Amino acid sequence: xxHDLRHLFxxxxxxxxxxxxxxxxFECGLRTKENQGLxxxxxxxxxxxxxxxxxxxxxxxxxEGKMEFSFRLxxxxxxxxxxxxxxxxxxxxxxSLLQALRDYWIDERPLSESEHLFLNxxxxxxESEVISHDRATEVFSSIRDRILYDQSMGxxxxxxxxxxxxxxxxxxxHSYGTDKFYELSxxxxxxxxxxxxxxxxxxxxxxxxxxxxxxxxxASATKKYIRSCHIKKDLESL
Numbered sequence: 196x197x198h199d200l201r202h203l204f205x206x207x208x209x210x211x212x213x214x215x216x217x218x219x220x221f222e223c224g225l226r227t228k229e230n231q232g233l234x235x236x237x238x239x240x241x242x243x244x245x246x247x248x249x250x251x252x253x254x255x256x257x258x259e260g261k262m263e264f265s266f267r268l269x270x271x272x273x274x275x276x277x278x279x280x281x282x283x284x285x286x287x288x289x290x291s292l293l294q295a296l297r298d299y300w301i302d303e304r305p306l307s308e309s310e311h312l313f314l315n316x317x318x319x320x321x322e323s324e325v326i327s328h329d330r331a332t333e334v335f336s337s338i339r340d341r342i343l344y345d346q347s348m349g350x351x352x353x354x355x356x357x358x359x360x361x362x363x364x365x366x367x368x369h370s371y372g373t374d375k376f377y378e379l380s381x382x383x384x385x386x387x388x389x390x391x392x393x394x395x396x397x398x399x400x401x402x403x404x405x406x407x408x409x410x411x412x413x414a415s416a417t418k419k420y421i422r423s424c425h426i427k428k429d430l431e432s433l
Contacts, residue, residue, distance in 0.1 A: 281405060
C-alpha cells in the first residue's frame with residue numbers, strides 16, 4: 196500500500212488501539228497474531244532478560260535524543276509450523292510510534308492485570324484480556340470496507356491507489372518489508388533484481404521479517420518483497 200493509503204487507514208481507525216494495530220503492521224512488519232506479543236514487563240528467555248514495553252517507555256523518557264527502540268518479539272507469538280511457535284526476532288519501534296503506544300497505555304488501555312499491552316476492551320473494563328490473534332485482521336477489514344465505499348463514491352483523491360477487496364492485514368507487513376528492501380538496496384547501491392539470497396540486503400530484510408534463511412524453501416517468502424519493489428515504484432510514480 197502507498198503511504199497515503201496506510202495513513203488513511205490510521206485516520207479511519209475507531210480508537211487509539213486500532214490505529215496502533217494498523218501502524219504495527221506497516222511500521223514494524225508484524226503479523227496479526229504478533230500484536231499479542233507486546234508484553235508490558237521484562238521477561239526471561241534462554242537465560243537472558245529482555246525489556247518489556249514499560250521499560251521501553253522509561254528508556255524513551257530518559258533518552259530524549261534516541262529515535263529507535265528494540266523489542267524482542269517472542270517466537271511463541273509468531274508464525275510456526277504444526278501449531279508451534281515461530282522465530283523470535285527483534286522489532287524496531289520508532290520514537291513516535293512508542294510515544295503513541297504510551298498514550299494508549301495511559302489514556303485508553305483498561306486497568307487490567309494482563310501482561311499484554313493490547314486488550315479487548317476500552318478504559319473501565321478491569322478484567323479485559325489480550326486481543327484475539329485475528330483482531331488486527333478484523334480492524335483492517337472493517338476499515339478497508341469503509342475506504343472502498345468512500346473510493347467508490349468519489350470521496351477520496353482519485354489519484355490515490357485503488358484499494359482492493361482482497362487486501363488483508365498482511366499487506367501492511369508486505370508494505371513494511373518492501374520499504375526496507377528498497378531502502379537497503381538503495382543504500383547499498385544495488386538494483387533490487389540483482390539481489391541474491393546471500394546478499395546482506397536480503398539477509399537483513401529476512402531477519403526483520405522473521406523469515407528463515409536456511410532450508411529448501413527459505414528464499415521463497417522473502418523473494419516476494421523483491422517483486423513488490425516494482426509495484427512500489429509504479430504506484431509512487433503516479
